[in-house]
Amino acid sequence: MKESFTSGAPPAPAALAAKVRTLAPSMTRSMQRVAEAVAGDPAGCAALTVTGLAELTGTSEATVVRTARLLGYPGYRDLRLALAGLAAQQQSGRAPAVTADIAVDDPIADVVAKLAYDEQQTLADTAAGLDTVQLGAAVAALATARRIDIYGIGASGLVAQDLGQKLLRIGLIAHAHSDPHLAVTNAVQLRSGDVAIAITHSGSTGDVIEPLRVAFDHGATTVAITGRPDGPVTQYADHILTTSTARESELRPAAMSSRTSQLLVVDCLFTCVTQRTYETAAPALAASYEALAHRHSPRTR
Amino acid sequence: MKESFTSGAPPAPAALAAKVRTLAPSMTRSMQRVAEAVAGDPAGCAALTVTGLAELTGTSEATVVRTARLLGYPGYRDLRLALAGLAAQQQSGRAPAVTADIAVDDPIADVVAKLAYDEQQTLADTAAGLDTVQLGAAVAALATARRIDIYGIGASGLVAQDLGQKLLRIGLIAHAHSDPHLAVTNAVQLRSGDVAIAITHSGSTGDVIEPLRVAFDHGATTVAITGRPDGPVTQYADHILTTSTARESELRPAAMSSRTSQLLVVDCLFTCVTQRTYETAAPALAASYEALAHRHSPRTR
DNA sequence: CCACCGCCGAAAGTATCTTTCAAAGGTGAC
DNA sequence: GTCACCTTTGAAAGATACTTTCGGCGGTGG
Numbered sequence: 001m002k003e004s005f006t007s008g009a010p011p012a013p014a015a016l017a018a019k020v021r022t023l024a025p026s027m028t029r030s031m032q033r034v035a036e037a038v039a040g041d042p043a044g045c046a047a048l049t050v051t052g053l054a055e056l057t058g059t060s061e062a063t064v065v066r067t068a069r070l071l072g073y074p075g076y077r078d079l080r081l082a083l084a085g086l087a088a089q090q091q092s093g094r095a096p097a098v099t100a101d102i103a104v105d106d107p108i109a110d111v112v113a114k115l116a117y118d119e120q121q122t123l124a125d126t127a128a129g130l131d132t133v134q135l136g137a138a139v140a141a142l143a144t145a146r147r148i149d150i151y152g153i154g155a156s157g158l159v160a161q162d163l164g165q166k167l168l169r170i171g172l173i174a175h176a177h178s179d180p181h182l183a184v185t186n187a188v189q190l191r192s193g194d195v196a197i198a199i200t201h202s203g204s205t206g207d208v209i210e211p212l213r214v215a216f217d218h219g220a221t222t223v224a225i226t227g228r229p230d231g232p233v234t235q236y237a238d239h240i241l242t243t244s245t246a247r248e249s250e251l252r253p254a255a256m257s258s259r260t261s262q263l264l265v266v267d268c269l270f271t272c273v274t275q276r277t278y279e280t281a282a283p284a285l286a287a288s289y290e291a292l293a294h295r296h297s298p299r300t301r
Numbered sequence: 302m303k304e305s306f307t308s309g310a311p312p313a314p315a316a317l318a319a320k321v322r323t324l325a326p327s328m329t330r331s332m333q334r335v336a337e338a339v340a341g342d343p344a345g346c347a348a349l350t351v352t353g354l355a356e357l358t359g360t361s362e363a364t365v366v367r368t369a370r371l372l373g374y375p376g377y378r379d380l381r382l383a384l385a386g387l388a389a390q391q392q393s394g395r396a397p398a399v400t401a402d403i404a405v406d407d408p409i410a411d412v413v414a415k416l417a418y419d420e421q422q423t424l425a426d427t428a429a430g431l432d433t434v435q436l437g438a439a440v441a442a443l444a445t446a447r448r449i450d451i452y453g454i455g456a457s458g459l460v461a462q463d464l465g466q467k468l469l470r471i472g473l474i475a476h477a478h479s480d481p482h483l484a485v486t487n488a489v490q491l492r493s494g495d496v497a498i499a500i501t502h503s504g505s506t507g508d509v510i511e512p513l514r515v516a517f518d519h520g521a522t523t524v525a526i527t528g529r530p531d532g533p534v535t536q537y538a539d540h541i542l543t544t545s546t547a548r549e550s551e552l553r554p555a556a557m558s559s560r561t562s563q564l565l566v567v568d569c570l571f572t573c574v575t576q577r578t579y580e581t582a583a584p585a586l587a588a589s590y591e592a593l594a595h596r597h598s599p600r601t602r
Numbered sequence: 603c604c605a606c607c608g609c610c611g612a613a614a615g616t617a618t619c620t621t622t623c624a625a626a627g628g629t630g631a632c
Numbered sequence: 633g634t635c636a637c638c639t640t641t642g643a644a645a646g647a648t649a650c651t652t653t654c655g656g657c658g659g660t661g662g
Contacts, residue, residue, distance in 0.1 A: 028609060046382060050650055060611040065651060076650065077618090081347060081385040088386030102572065104579050108433045108440070111576070112569050116428035119565060120421045127417035132409045139409070154593070155466065158459045162560070165456065253586070256568055259463070263564075264420060267557055268413050271403065275412070278405050285554070329640060351619055361642040366620060377619065378649085 033057045034067040043087035125244035126261040138239045141221040143276040145195040148174035151208045152199035155255040159262040166270040171284035180207035187214035194220040201258035203231020316429030319545045327531040331360045335368040344388035426545035427562040439540045442522040444577040446496040449475035452509045453500035456556040460563040467571040472585035481508035488515035495521040502559035504532020
């Protein structure tokens with residue numbers, strides 16, 4: 001049973017290297033050269049035309065085609081396609097290399113891959129660690145809140161702003177504060193039925209804890225979004241939403257991954273609140289979208 | 302005429318679906334049909350010849366080739382090769398996760414899972430579609446810039462602030478502007494050796510384009526971070542960094558995924574610049590870290 | 603040394619891809 | 633409304649890449 005390699009068998013997907021080894025003994029010298037080149041550098045060969053591969057191996061087009069046939073493909077065109085697939089596969093298989101820390105001399109492409117990978121990891125961790133009960137409670141409070149205050153400083157301040165912008169768009173009365181004094185000034189206005197949200201990665205940023213404490217003392221419902229569920233900020237929080245903490249390094253400060261994590265939590269809050277208040281949120285969203293349409297140049301293309 | 306948005310970048314390997322989404326708005330109807338078919342069934346299309354794909358989509362060979370060109374390939378042949386690679390990848394990848402859209406009645410846990418998945422997808426698409434040549438050029442300009450201006454409005458404004466904060470931390474003179482008037486006022490101060498960065502998802506936000514144009518006219522190096530590499534903003538951009546565009550829906554506005562995408566680009570810029578200027582950046586980072594330590598309560602528990 | 607056999611590549615032949623060009627379709631101005 | 637202009641589109645010509653044919657070359661056994 002040494003024939004029928006090429007008979008009923010469909011073209012090989014990724015078992016190409018193995019097939020080359022199996023069939024090598026039954027090949028002629030020139031064909032072996034071609035097969036060797038193909039098995040050795042699938043990606044490179046996929047970029048070559050028949051003529052190119054013939055020249056590279058010092059053979060002729062006819063030989064290349066014959067080799068492709070022997071390997072089970074209708075012609076070189078199909079071998080080339082399979083080669084491209086193989087190349088892509090072992091390309092993606094090389095992915096775990098990016099788990100290493102970012103080094104000073106990493107090439108740009110590596111930095112991009114590593115950062116993307118790390119942030120993806122952060123998202124997965126955050127989603128896995130998020131307490132849906134706490135989230136649900138916070139959402140319920142927000143959906144019916146008379147007024148919402150959000151406190152955040154530094155990098156977390158931007159996250160606070162983001163949440164504030166989003167909530168405004170669905171018709172809620174929300175305001176983000178980055179100025180500690182103004183934050184406290186506003187916090188004293190809060191009372192039962194209002195919601196205060198503090199965002200701090202460390203959980204111990206005094207300038208953010210203080211307004212939350214004031215809001216808490218005045219009877220508002222308080223929420224903390226923090227990476228330290230045991231930090232000082234949680235003393236004054238009715239509901240705690242935990243963000244994940246990724247390993248940090250010199251080229252990847254903690255602020256980077258904490259921001260990613262915080263934003264996911266914020267998006268969850270926003271989306272769930274939108275669900276809850278869909279009747280009023282949907283038209284509000286549509287209206288804000290409409291209002292911005294005029295700010296763009298007419299000719300988008 | 303005005304092709305090659307992606308500059309010297311080689312054809313995309315797996316960023317095809319993202320690229321289709323990014324470029325779809327700038328495509329004509331027939332081309333969209335082709336792009337849709339390609340994105341919808343890579344494996345199936347890889348098996349077709351130009352003529353076959355043209356018939357399948359009810360268009361002509363010429364249109365198919367044009368679409369391939371627009372997607373960044375020299376011709377259909379190469380698109381087909383990439384398609385085969387993509388098919389092989391997702392064959393081995395097997396990622397049929399929670400791809401469904403977010404519904405109004407989804408339970409909280411589902412919302413969290415879907416949001417996290419979508420954002421992860423956005424990150425992957427962005428990383429795959431990012432032109433490292435353009436990124437490198439932008440980084441080089443930033444690393445030696447005398448002064449850096451960043452323009453962004455609305456949701457993109459927060460991203461601009463984030464980048465500004467980061468660059469300040471490594472000792473660069475950077476400032477983010479959200480006020481269009483102030484932005485223009487600052488832009489006229491720029492000259493050769495300075496860098497201006499505009500961040501706009503739509504690529505057509507007049508309030509952001511205007512300061513960039515002014516900076517461009519004054520000889521500054523200009524960078525655009527946008528989801529529309531063919532938008533008006535790119536007229537005045539020396540370097541274009543493309544963010545990915547995810548499918549959007551009522552419960553998942555475009556602003557959400559564009560922000561995720563933009564932030565990844567910003568992180569890449571920051572990290573690469575830090576690498577480049579490590580000698581001065583490292584001590585600056587350490588100093589800013591040190592300065593903030595006092596702002597946290599001593600007892601983190 | 604000669605005859606035979608199978609491998610090999612040049613060149614002709616064919617399929618596939620690319621370019622050109624003119625007509626159809628749409629858009630804005632008047 | 634309709635005219636002029638620009639964009640989009642597909643048919644067909646042209647170029648390229650792939651396949652087949654066929655004769656020569658080298659090895660092997662008599």
